Amino acid sequence: MAYQESKQVQIRYYAALREERGLPAETVTTFAGSLRELYLELRDKHGFRLGCERLRVAVNDRFGNWDDELADSDRVVFIPPVSGG
Amino acid sequence: MFLLSKEAIEIEPLRRLFADARAGAVATFEGRVRNHNDGRPVLGLDYEAYEALAVEEAETIMKEATDRFGLYKACCVHRVGSLRVGDLAVWVGVSGAHRAEAFAACQYIIDAVKHRLPIWKRERYADGSVEWVNCQSGSRELSREHAH
Numbered sequence: 602m603a604y605q606e607s608k609q610v611q612i613r614y615y616a617a618l619r620e621e622r623g624l625p626a627e628t629v630t631t632f633a634g635s636l637r638e639l640y641l642e643l644r645d646k647h648g649f650r651l652g653c654e655r656l657r658v659a660v661n662d663r664f665g666n667w668d669d670e671l672a673d674s675d676r677v678v679f680i681p682p683v684s685g686g
Numbered sequence: 687m688f689l690l691s692k693e694a695i696e697i698e699p700l701r702r703l704f705a706d707a708r709a710g711a712v713a714t715f716e717g718r719v720r721n722h723n724d725g726r727p728v729l730g731l732d733y734e735a736y737e738a739l740a741v742e743e744a745e746t747i748m749k750e751a752t753d754r755f756g757l758y759k760a761c762c763v764h765r766v767g768s769l770r771v772g773d774l775a776v777w778v779g780v781s782g783a784h785r786a787e788a789f790a791a792c793q794y795i796i797d798a799v800k801h802r803l804p805i806w807k808r809e810r811y812a813d814g815s816v817e818w819v820n821c822q823s824g825s826r827e828l829s830r831e832h833a834h
Contacts, residue, residue: 612735615734615736615804615806616808616818616821617806617818617821619734620818650823651821651823654703655832656755657737657804659739659804662738662742663739663742663752664739664743671757678736678739678804680736680804680820681806681818681820681821682820683735683800683801683802683803683804683805683806683820684778684800684805684806684818684819684820684821685716685728685764685799685800685803685805685807686717686764686774686775686796686798686804686805
């Protein structure tokens, strides 16, 4: 079998997610293949209330898609429902 | 032009940016913190932004509005930090040749800013509780919005 490489990614949290996590940012080592898998892994670990369907996701300061592949050193932000204005 | 501001927004310097002999219409919008939302008395708001992405997405919105409505200038400033009732939360200004395009562009920008920018507001209520708007897990909350 092929061995999967782990990835180190930087996560930043905002608003409701920051409060639920109790941290503004963290570095995570993961085997998640996609952004969705990463969120589900973290949600499972920290009990975030909102599911992917209520969030958006950004990678390296660009909006991304949940099924985008996660790469080593990615900077990821999960975006709770926005409420500016 | 889009800015996130930690300080109170000053309108007069912004208005001066719109001096333009071609512009027959300048439309502006002020979004202010109001004292109630969804039937609850509100004392103030805290705004938080994912700055890099908010600025980039906002510049996209300004360009869309400029192209679509043929504007001469479009500008938006959004507050971050702690605000009280009556404070200016967001300011939008646009200039064009005629009023119809200016009104429409102003509305287009404020609607897009509310729906697309990664900016969040936490309301502080008179009873001492706080809540991130739109972030509740129940379905009832999906339609809630602190609409200016």
